[in-house]
Amino acid sequence: MVAPIRVAVTGAAGQIGYASIFRIASGEVFGPNQPVILHLVEVPPVLKALDGVHMELDDCAFPTLAGVVKADSDHLEDGFRDCNWVLCVGSIPRKAGMERGDLIRVNGPIFTSTGRAIAAAAAPDVRVVVVGNPCNTNCLIAMKNAPGVPSNRFYAMTMLDQNRAASQLAQKAGVPVGAVSNVGIWGNHSATQYPDFYHAKINGRPATEVITDHAWLQGDFISTVQKRGAAVIAARGASSAASAANALLDTVKGIIRPTPAGSCFSAAVCSDGSYGIEAGLITGFPLVSDGQQVSIVQGQTHTAFAQSKIDITINELREERECVKDLLG
Numbered sequence: 644m645v646a647p648i649r650v651a652v653t654g655a656a657g658q659i660g661y662a663s664i665f666r667i668a669s670g671e672v673f674g675p676n677q678p679v680i681l682h683l684v685e686v687p688p689v690l691k692a693l694d695g696v697h698m699e700l701d702d703c704a705f706p707t708l709a710g711v712v713k714a715d716s717d718h719l720e721d722g723f724r725d726c727n728w729v730l731c732v733g734s735i736p737r738k739a740g741m742e743r744g745d746l747i748r749v750n751g752p753i754f755t756s757t758g759r760a761i762a763a764a765a766a767p768d769v770r771v772v773v774v775g776n777p778c779n780t781n782c783l784i785a786m787k788n789a790p791g792v793p794s795n796r797f798y799a800m801t802m803l804d805q806n807r808a809a810s811q812l813a814q815k816a817g818v819p820v821g822a823v824s825n826v827g828i829w830g831n832h833s834a835t836q837y838p839d840f841y842h843a844k845i846n847g848r849p850a851t852e853v854i855t856d857h858a859w860l861q862g863d864f865i866s867t868v869q870k871r872g873a874a875v876i877a878a879r880g881a882s883s884a885a886s887a888a889n890a891l892l893d894t895v896k897g898i899i900r901p902t903p904a905g906s907c908f909s910a911a912v913c914s915d916g917s918y919g920i921e922a923g924l925i926t927g928f929p930l931v932s933d934g935q936q937v938s939i940v941q942g943q944t945h946t947a948f949a950q951s952k953i954d955i956t957i958n959e960l961r962e963e964r965e966c967v968k969d970l971l972g
């Protein structure tokens with residue numbers, strides 16, 4: 644009998660939470676033989692809706708779902724108790740007229756209590772993935788408020804950007820998206836991020852050889868990926884949800900499954916000073932996993948163009964950190 648793992652999802656009744664939890668319960672992420680106990684966390688006014696979500700989970704009769712725990716955001720330690728994974732989706736989405744700095748100040752405090760509750764109650768092997776925006780800086784706040792939890796357990800999600808970038812490259816090259824690999828997302832999950840096409844591969848060849856329109860790569864490709872979230876909102880009238888949930892699951896899979904040789908996956912992690920990026924910043928890097936440990940891909944070289952893009956996004960991360968320095972524990 645395999646012991647169940649416990650997976651907390653905050654904002655579980657929201658768009659991304661709702662699109663994630665059924666797939667996690669189904670066994671898609673942790674496998675068909677791994678029971679999962681879901682911990683669903685919401686703000687108190689949404690607990691009734693969460694009861695409905697719980698009913699739906701019951702009604703799926705997933706053999707891998709070994710239990711459901713519900714908790715409210717005023718009792719986060721109950722929500723995170725013994726959890727092996729804490730997936731932090733819950734936060735306030737940006738509203739019309741809100742500046743990025745306003746959003747940081749609204750959501751930042753959620754992550755001080757999140758960090759403290761993780762340190763107090765989660766399992767010793769807990770791993771944390773932050774989706775709620777601004778996810779890099781929220782992840783930094785959680786990490787700084789979780790004394791005793793190693794910094795390499797904290798991830799912020801840039802996988803949606805990776806998937807968006809891979810899809811754009813595939814469409815330009817006229818190949819299936821599965822032919823694209825090794826797309827690293829550098830820096831912040833924001834409009835300054837740098838999707839690295841120089842190291843991307845298409846059918847194992849450098850993307851820059853397959854796609855000869857380098858003006859497109861340096862121009863429209865990058866800006867399309869950077870602004871894709873806004874384009875989805877403009878078209879759908881709501882922000883990315885299913886694709887974000889899919890990216891969250893891809894992130895967890897990227898962490899727990901060995902990365903195919905010669906490839907990478909993207910998430911923001913605590914910089915160890917690699918590539919001259921200030922240690923301690925939660926920065927998007929290309930990563931590899933051996934199924935147990937995740938490490939930053941080493942040895943990539945960057946063109947002056949790429950380095951200038953990376954410098955811009957790292958500067959933005961420093962500015963965001965400055966905005967929340969009172970929340971960093």
Ligand code: NAX
Pocket residue numbers: 653654655656657658659660684685686689716732733734735736737753773774775776777778800801802803804832872882883884887
């Ligand atoms: P929704 O508003 O649909 O859902 C958010 C849920 O979080 C709500 O149900 C709300 O009640 C809950 N919540 C709010 N504060 C909470 C707290 N303190 N504790 C627990 N739950 C809380 O937003 P949704 O579309 O699901 O987006 C969630 C977050 O993901 C937003 O911050 C959004 O900006 C961010 N995103 C991040 C992406 C990424 O790639 N990193 C992409 C998609 C998305 O934009």
